[in-house]
Amino acid sequence: MAELTYREAVAAGIAQEMRRDPSLVMLGEDVAAAGGVFKTTVGLLDEFGPDRVRDTPISEQAILGAAMGASMTGVPVIAEIMFSDFLAVCWDMIANEIAKSRYMTDGQVSFPLVIRTANGGAARFGAQHSQSVENWAMMIPGLKVVAPSTPADTVALMAAAVRDPDPVIFFEHKSLFATKGEVPEVEVVGRLGEASIVREGSDATVAALALMVPRALEAADRLQQEEGISVEVIDVRSLVPLDTKTLLASVEKTSRLFTVEENPRLCGWGAELISIVGEEAFWNLDGPLVRITTPHIPLPAAASLEDLAIPSVDRIYETVKSSLR
């Protein structure tokens, strides 16, 4: 095991796959010499050279269009979109082209393509650089969507995403880049579509993603210590495919479900989980299904307001506590 930061794990995951597959290439804005604006691609240019790790003009639609064109010839590509907010300027390529072209070629053409992007708030970047947009990606048929919360999962899911024959949107959380965790020093390969029970419990299930996972864990510890409430925390990790088995089994055990999302309230991914559990496990429930979300607002730039808007440890703690009372 080695201790890596989440940002180092991004580079480690890419490097692991580029060593394994000499045809794998990467492109994006400032990913080469600069090592990425979030320093998530440091060292890759030196190891793999300028043909395989390539800077681009500020052209998000072209980054993804070129990645798509190359991938359909069998060249696997990792493309970086610097901030996930910028997915909006290349959404045509994602939603209309990348997501639909296997379908429109009767399944003939594969697009082995990973779109990496820095997602999420709590970093004081303001409304246009802080959004959590994994729900945008989740609602487009033909895309796979993952968002790791730990360095180990970052490496494992990067490998799984690169090896998948379908396009994967890979959400890296900006406010997790500095966090640390143990990563095995052997080849690590995860699986898409597997949630992880990161804390076992019996009174309530809390499903969280990315930055919300450590917050849910901290809230769960406090609920145990201060209230004697035993909370099971699920790191959803993969929104498409979605691991409904793990979710439903957990709710069957605890009879309560809380989702913790950074998405603004309307149509966040938690709504989908709640809907599935409401339909499939209604008779297992002992109380309302509860969403803990950001309000339906552009994310404020002011630190105090941003902290208020995004679900906090306190809010998770209070919501679960008052609901179970």
Place this chain on the structure above:
Amino acid sequence: MFSLVNPDGTVRDRLPISIEETKSLYADMVESRVYDHKSMALQRQGRIATYAPFEGQEGAQIGAAAALRSDDWVAGTYRDAALMWKAGYPWDLMVLGRTGDERGGAPPEGVNVLPACLTVGGHMIHAVGLAWAEKLKGSDRIAFTSFGDGATSEGDFHEAMNFAAVYELPVVFFCQNNQFAISYPRSEQTRSQSIAAKAEGYGMPGVQVDGNDVIGVLTTVTEAVAGAREGEGPSFIEAITYRMGPHTTADDPDRYRDDTDAEDWAAKDPLLRVRLLLEKAGGWSPEWQAELESTAGERIEEAVATAEAVAEPTVGEMIGRVFAQPTDALLAQLAEAEE
């Protein structure tokens, strides 16, 4: 504007191809036009969905495709059926696609022609990616992408042109300036003197060619392709042509353009001038014309019959081609749909 054959069939310069080769290009244009007319009729009969005719643009499309190698990449639009066919995409799959069937979007093995792009402009960037991949692989395949004058106002055009130039990729950008983006005329589309002039801003050569002169187009595209193949990077061609028909079967061009324009352009028809040229050279006769049309008619009828004989797609196909392997959620939805 470069051109070799005038509208009256007289020749401006020595032709780079033989009379036999010219006859072959003419036959391809005749077959394309038969397909185009047949498709319009099929749409009117309710046998295919909306159709975008290319009548008047056969010279640009057949001439360009004739300049490509069989393994080069071709990325065109919904108005490029003649180009795609000449590059290897079978008529029957194009008809199948127009009947509303994704199986029409799966070309045979070895045909490097993308299914027609239905969004405006995205495929120009796909061509950039195809060329990038070929460069990475060290092959000498090039990517050829065709689009209309309207598409040059899309951001995709700018991003594709700039990206191809910066990466020095073997892409040939081929604009069929057919004077209208649905109803919006070329004069309104851009204040640029020409569309070809835009190429200079991207640091690549840009030329204009008479798009209704199939031999002129063949010559121009051949040169651009050779440059791309030899590592000179991308280039841009504006083929000046005219869409004789409507934008699609869903609109009426009489509402937005003058009859006199259409008459002027009819005199510049790409088939007519080659016929006149061949006539002068003793290479055309009414009997041969009748034979061409009848052979083409049979082929197109056969393609339509092949497409219409394809069995209805299944519910399993509806679900099964979303991903390489369907997710559990999709399988559950398939089971629901089959109930």
